[in-house]
Amino acid sequence: MKVTNTVFPLASSANRIALLTGILAGTVGDREVEHAVLKDTEKRRRAKPVVAEGIRFDSVTDAAKYLVLQTGTRMNKDRFYHSVQSQIKRISRMCSQDCWDGYYWAE
Numbered sequence: 001m002k003v004t005n006t007v008f009p010l011a012s013s014a015n016r017i018a019l020l021t022g023i024l025a026g027t028v029g030d031r032e033v034e035h036a037v038l039k040d041t042e043k044r045r046r047a048k049p050v051v052a053e054g055i056r057f058d059s060v061t062d063a064a065k066y067l068v069l070q071t072g073t074r075m076n077k078d079r080f081y082h083s084v085q086s087q088i089k090r091i092s093r094m095c096s097q098d099c100w101d102g103y104y105w106a107e
Helices: 013-025 030-041 060-070 077-097
Strands: 050-052 055-057
Touching: 013 030, 050 060, 050 077, 055 060, 060 077
Parallel strands: none
Antiparallel strands: 050 055
C-alpha cells in the first residue's frame, strides 16, 4: 500500500483518524507525526480573509456586517446581531462550497 499524502492537518476528525490509521499500519513515520503535532500546536489566526460579493474583507464578520448594513433597513441591536450571525453562517457556507461567484476564502 502506497501513501501519497502524508500531511495531516488535525483540524478535522477524518485527518486525525487518517493519521492514527497510518501510524498503526506503519505507513506514517516519526517525521510525519512530528510535523502534524507541530502544525497542530502552532498559533492559529483569529480571522480568515474572505471575498464576499466580489469584495475582499479581513474576516467573515466584517463581510457580514457590511452586507447587513447594505440592506439599509433600520434595526435594533438584537436584530442587527442576529442578522450578522445569519450572514456569517451563509457567507462561510458559500465560501466553503466554492461554487458561488464572488464568494471564496481569500487565503
